[in-house]
Amino acid sequence: MARIEIDGIEKRFGRTPVLRGIDLDVAAGEFLSLVGPSGCGKSTLLRIVAGLTREDRGAIRLAGEDVDHLAARDRDLAMVFQNYALYPHLTVAENIAVPLVMRRLTTAQRLPLVGRHLSGSRAAHAAIAADVARVAETLGIAALANRRPGELSGGQRQRIALGRAMVRRPKAFLMDEPLSNLDAKLRVEMRSEIASLHRRLETTFVYVTHDQAEAMTMSDRIAVMMDGAVLQVGTPDAVYADPDDLRVAEFVGSPKINVITADAALAAALGVDATRAPDPDGLRLAFRTEAVRLVDPTGAALAGRVVHLENFGSDLMVHLAVAAAVPIVVRRDPHDPRPRIGETWGLSIRPDRLLVFDAAGRRLRSVVGRGA
Amino acid sequence: MTEMSVSAPADRSIAGERPRRPHEERAAWGLVGPAATLIGLILVVPLIVVVALSLTDYQLGAKAWRFVGFANYADLAGDPVFWRSIANTALYAVAVVAGSTGLGLAVALALQGSGALAPVWRTIFFLPVMASLVAMAIVWEFMLHPTFGLVNAVLGLVGVAPMNWLQNGATALPALAVIGVWQQFGFAMVLFLAGLSGIPTSLYDAAEMDGAPSAWARFRLVTWPLLAPVTLFVVVISTIRSFQVFDTVHALTKGGPNKVTEVLLYTMYAEGFEFFRTGRAAAIAVVFVAAMLVVTLTKVLLVEKRIHAR
Numbered sequence: 001m002a003r004i005e006i007d008g009i010e011k012r013f014g015r016t017p018v019l020r021g022i023d024l025d026v027a028a029g030e031f032l033s034l035v036g037p038s039g040c041g042k043s044t045l046l047r048i049v050a051g052l053t054r055e056d057r058g059a060i061r062l063a064g065e066d067v068d069h070l071a072a073r074d075r076d077l078a079m080v081f082q083n084y085a086l087y088p089h090l091t092v093a094e095n096i097a098v099p100l101v102m103r104r105l106t107t108a109q110r111l112p113l114v115g116r117h118l119s120g121s122r123a124a125h126a127a128i129a130a131d132v133a134r135v136a137e138t139l140g141i142a143a144l145a146n147r148r149p150g151e152l153s154g155g156q157r158q159r160i161a162l163g164r165a166m167v168r169r170p171k172a173f174l175m176d177e178p179l180s181n182l183d184a185k186l187r188v189e190m191r192s193e194i195a196s197l198h199r200r201l202e203t204t205f206v207y208v209t210h211d212q213a214e215a216m217t218m219s220d221r222i223a224v225m226m227d228g229a230v231l232q233v234g235t236p237d238a239v240y241a242d243p244d245d246l247r248v249a250e251f252v253g254s255p256k257i258n259v260i261t262a263d264a265a266l267a268a269a270l271g272v273d274a275t276r277a278p279d280p281d282g283l284r285l286a287f288r289t290e291a292v293r294l295v296d297p298t299g300a301a302l303a304g305r306v307v308h309l310e311n312f313g314s315d316l317m318v319h320l321a322v323a324a325a326v327p328i329v330v331r332r333d334p335h336d337p338r339p340r341i342g343e344t345w346g347l348s349i350r351p352d353r354l355l356v357f358d359a360a361g362r363r364l365r366s367v368v369g370r371g372a
Numbered sequence: 373m374t375e376m377s378v379s380a381p382a383d384r385s386i387a388g389e390r391p392r393r394p395h396e397e398r399a400a401w402g403l404v405g406p407a408a409t410l411i412g413l414i415l416v417v418p419l420i421v422v423v424a425l426s427l428t429d430y431q432l433g434a435k436a437w438r439f440v441g442f443a444n445y446a447d448l449a450g451d452p453v454f455w456r457s458i459a460n461t462a463l464y465a466v467a468v469v470a471g472s473t474g475l476g477l478a479v480a481l482a483l484q485g486s487g488a489l490a491p492v493w494r495t496i497f498f499l500p501v502m503a504s505l506v507a508m509a510i511v512w513e514f515m516l517h518p519t520f521g522l523v524n525a526v527l528g529l530v531g532v533a534p535m536n537w538l539q540n541g542a543t544a545l546p547a548l549a550v551i552g553v554w555q556q557f558g559f560a561m562v563l564f565l566a567g568l569s570g571i572p573t574s575l576y577d578a579a580e581m582d583g584a585p586s587a588w589a590r591f592r593l594v595t596w597p598l599l600a601p602v603t604l605f606v607v608v609i610s611t612i613r614s615f616q617v618f619d620t621v622h623a624l625t626k627g628g629p630n631k632v633t634e635v636l637l638y639t640m641y642a643e644g645f646e647f648f649r650t651g652r653a654a655a656i657a658v659v660f661v662a663a664m665l666v667v668t669l670t671k672v673l674l675v676e677k678r679i680h681a682r
Contacts, residue, residue: 085578
């Protein structure tokens with residue numbers, strides 16, 4: 001368990017800047033997710049922490065110590081890769097044993113056939129076998145010990161990759177989109193499994209994903225990255241309810257947050273006092289689907305025509321066409337009376353849940369709804 | 373033919389197939405026909421002819437011949453030159469397979485991701501594979517020439533006495549093997565480069581994270597095992613090609629001195645076209661084909677085993 005300090009990391013590939021000065025502090029034992037669209041630099045950042053890629057500028061500290069001069073193998077970290085990166089010619093047990101074999105045995109002891117008969121080798125091999133068996137037991141893959149990765153399903157391979165990372169007690173776990181090659185159902189299952197693994201191991205996890213749902217459901221904190229920069233770091237609740245940037249608001253949460261452009265008059269009608277905004281007529285107002293209700297259109301500040309209904313069983317999503325190009329989505333209980341397609345409804349937005357951004361997408365915290 | 377295959381409907385019903393109609397039958401034969409004819413004309417018929425010839429005392433140009441059973445094979449079994457040429461061929465093959473596989477892998481590893489000049493080097497190393505070996509043999513003859521050869525000149529700089537490489541019983545076969553390696557390693561290199569590019573880089577990352585302490589450890593953990601199918605293929609192909617060695621022997625040593633470079637195909641050539649003992653040459657050819665078949669079957673079995681292991 002170790003604290004990871006990421007300090008002013010910059011990286012370019014050729015002339016393209018990939019990371020533009022990243023600062024992050026991951027507390028010891030914390031589960032931090034790096035989340036962002038593909039190409040935002042999150043995987044590169046993880047590889048820099050791991051030591052697999054060299055940064056151009058900045059520093060990484062593990063447990064308070066500078067590790068920039070250390071090769072990946074000397075940083076005492078474990079990594080789980082998107083494609084699992086299992087050795088196809090080794091059995092499950094041998095795969096899990098590799099980190100121990102590489103670290104506990106000498107070059108001579110690793111030799112095939114001869115190695116086992118060298119002094120001290122027998123005991124070392126037995127200890128490794130015991131550790132591997134313990135990890136395989138924990139992950140429920142003991143029965144697969146003698147199979148090869150090629151014979152196994154994606155979920156089983158995922159577990160083996162986790163086992164290989166767990167078998168040593170590393171300072172931290174780095175995970176690079178470990179669930180994105182699994183089918184949707186398994187992904188949800190593994191989500192809770194990895195979260196409970198984190199609770200049991202009490203080790204620092206840095207988890208890279210492009211799936212905001214994974215980040216929201218598993219993490220202690222989320223760092224939302226875009227275009228090589230961290231836009232916001234915070235708990236899932238904070239990032240969801242109180243985003244600093246419109247891009248964060250749009251990236252996090254499903255279905256996507258509603259955004260409308262508003263001039264001062266519309267803003268005032270919705271209960272926002274725009275007079276303190278630098279540009280009162282160029283506002284962007286955002287609100288979650290659960291922060292808006294359907295009301296009688298007469299006298300409503302905003303009204304729209306129902307164009308589409310999505311029934312999820314637990315929720316009913318009502319899509320309404322308003323003046324804005326993108327329809328507004330309203331979350332409703334499916335047991336409530338259902339609006340019909342073609343009907344016109346008014347929209348009532350909770351002023352305290354109304355997020356105000358300027359035209360560039362920066363949050364205007366001083367401009368808030370009257371109900372707040 | 374068609375009638376024959378329409379009959380026995382009982383067997384078909386067991387297999388759960390509906391009886392085929394005559395026109396489907398004809399179409400099937402029509403589709404298989406051209407390929408079957410080609411295979412027959414190009415491979416099967418000549419093979420049968422060679423096997424048949426090996427059982428006769430036919431001599432090139434002779435009007436009469438008679439069936440001698442396995443006499444040619446019995447003769448070969450008692451002929452020290454034949455055994456000598458088998459041993460020489462095997463020795464040559466082991467040296468060339470080991471040399472060209474090892475050198476090909478080493479060069480491929482060195483060239484892998486070595487930057488802008490890699491394609492140039494790759495082409496240069498592949499040139500001997502494309503060159504005519506007889507023409508190249510003449511170049512090698514000059515290089516190895518005892519008085520004005522480049523090899524002796526270079527070795528002279530470090531104080532090695534000049535040698536007649538191709539006419540010395542101790543060096544003639546090794547010299548041919550060196551030429552063989554020179555000619556073949558580019559082929560191995562290209563295959564290894566393809567194999568290397570097929571190894572996912574994430575495995576090297578994993579090896580690094582797992583603490584593989586050295587480049588050698590990473591090679592043992594990732595590169596070597598993942599190249600195994602390519603290596604097997606390279607070994608089989610270069611074994612077959614080494615067994616086929618003929619051009620350099622014919623151009624440079626003619627089996628000499630004192631039969632130290634007598635190899636299987638050269639013996640066959642001499643029997644067939646110098647001594648005109650076609651029957652006996654055919655027997656050598658059959659032995660040769662049998663040997664190649666063993667090599668190929670070994671490869672197939674190994675590959676099958678690998679597939680089942682996965």
